[in-house]
Amino acid sequence: MRYLYLVWSNLKRKKLRTLLTLLSITVAFMLFGYLAAIKQGFSQGIDVAGLDRLIVRDKISIIQLLPEAYESRIEQVEGVVDAVHQTWFGGVYQKPSNFFAQLPVEPEGYLAMYPEILLSEAEFEAWKGTRSGAIAGRGLADRFDWKVGDRIPINATIWPREGGERTWEFDLVGIYDGAEKGTDTSSFLFRYDFFEESRQFGKGLVGWYTVRVADPDRAAEIAALIDAEFANSPNETKTEPEGAFLQGFANQVGNIGFIMMAIVAAVFFTILLVAGNTMAYAVRERTSELAVLKAIGFSDRGVFGLILAEALVIAGLGGVTGLLLAWLLVAMGDPTGGSIPVFYIPTRDLLLGLALIAVMALATGTLPALQAQRLRIADALRR
């Protein structure tokens, strides 16, 4: 307790300086938290990818469509439990910048494949009973303030309706939640039978398949079996685990992780300089006081602890405040206004942040603390 009081009075000694140092550390950790969320957003839910799910797409590129008839052939491959298809609709709601994914799917199969999509029984029944019915993720519905019962017009860019009409109208019959924090709730799902019946061309063709395998350990082997099934057909396939597929897509954007790391490193280096220097100055300024403490019986180790504790308090207060602020800022939404499907600070990055707080305290406090420890009373008092 006695030490704590001493630490506290030392910090109060130059209130403004303490506050400014604290604030610069706060800013550093706020940025750290925010960048962690951005990195998470760009990785598009790789963390929650199903280990037992594979993605089957056309070998040439994902824009090439696959026959719907592949579904039953995939399901016959040994080790496959189930397969469902999805297609990129790519429509525009009101204006192009309101970007979100719209996918025609078969309701029952799709929800069985993605148990992390939580839809109430009543809404599921309503979807099955409404041909033009659609469901939206919670994030998406909140973004545009949609309610169940709304009629949502979407303009096709790829898929005109029969007769060339471009506007598709859907009835919102349900809003789904995500089972996990990282579950994407920014998608708009509507019925494939409605899509198939109404589209002008491309009938019988779908975008890609999601496949569930019985044994995740055999995923690579089963992927090879699926690709072999369609080898030398007009549509050869490329099958890979869901996580690898998502990682590949994130890699297309560029090495986001590396860029974020570089920025965070620059920030920390900067703050380390500022805070470390201030700490060193604060100790130098108090040389005679520290000598007095030693003269009245404080041990070398005690003085060392005293200074280090000061650094810990500053880094701890500033760092935790910064992480909290980042958390608040992230909760307010992503900078694009909703285009990033998942946006939160993962627990592992919060823990990393706490570890970095300790590192920063040690890095800024150790040197001045050592100086204080080595201080010889006679020399110091003579100054």
Place this chain on the structure above:
Amino acid sequence: MGGMFNWIGQIASIVLFNLKTVPQRLGFSASAIFGIAGVVAVMVGVLSIAEGILQTMENSAVPGSVIVLRSGADSEMMSGLMGDDTRLIAQGPGIARNDQGALASPELFVIINLPKRNTGTDANVPLRGVTRTAFEVRDGFEMVEGRLFEWGLNEVIVGVGAQREFEGLDIGSSIEVAKEQWPVVGVFRAGGSLAETEIWVDASVLQPAYRRGNSYQSVYAKLESPGAFQEFKDALTSDPRLNVKAMRQSDYYAEQSTVLYNLITGLGSLIAVIMGLGAMFGALNTMYTAVASRGREMATLRALGFRPGPVVIAVLIESLLLALVGGLIGAALAWWAFDGFRAATLNFSSFSQIAFAFDVSPALLIRGVSFALLIGLIGGLFPAVRAARQPVSEALREL
């Protein structure tokens, strides 16, 4: 007039005096300088990515040229035009002609998976099917290695950007399309435009390979004059046989980059502002310490008859000088590290890769240094006011 000179003289002498004591506070001054340098370097670095993408888009738009897509399509990928449509479009009013005919190039645009060099994972590489007019409607096309593909053969040429960013595009290697191997026979440059990220092949070879029949996705056309656009557009949209939209290429490419540009500049500015706050606290700390450590000197000057105004301005100048040095170091660092740095990313609007070079433009450098000066101004202002306000008697008593 005499008072004015006296004032400036006072400022100059305080600034000089202050600067002479900088070495005594080297740690603080250096941390402020490097703090600000870090902010400027990161800000300029991130924004240069957006600038580079914008530059590539601007290079792609041929002045006075148009692109025609199916009505409702936002990008080439989503568009589709029948062979007959493209012939009608080529007959539109105002299209420039040479002795071979109208300068209207029907093109096919698809993507192909190729591994990106730096990650090894598949990327959406644009593959364009072209006819002979494609070379007439673009500026700055030149082969830099190898030769053009033979018309009618399944040979491809690749842009310099594509060759740099993706695996398997060197001359002599081949890409696999529709179970066939298509050899790479040449490398081209196209004035720093988007085309440099693309692979080109004869459209009549690509159509059957992607089962496109006699269809295309876009028509690139040169107009006789930029003023001919409205007439051309009206003729196309009022033609009952066509269901298309015509856009100036400058507008089209600007639209294609909006999402990406806004995302990067938005993020970059946000990061810069947050980092800037951090650096400002550092600068404030530095200047407060500077003022505090010279409280007696300042008070002595005031007692000698120096006025508060010059004291404030002198402290501000010192802070601004530190910020200027930091800003210049940061700008130089960003220029040295990032300018011309080549990368590729996914453009969401076209769902395909775009290769570009980071562009640290002079305007961006000026913005960076201005931001540094702003940090310096705020960082110096409060300490300066404190220095001037401190009562002389009190300051002199301080040890």
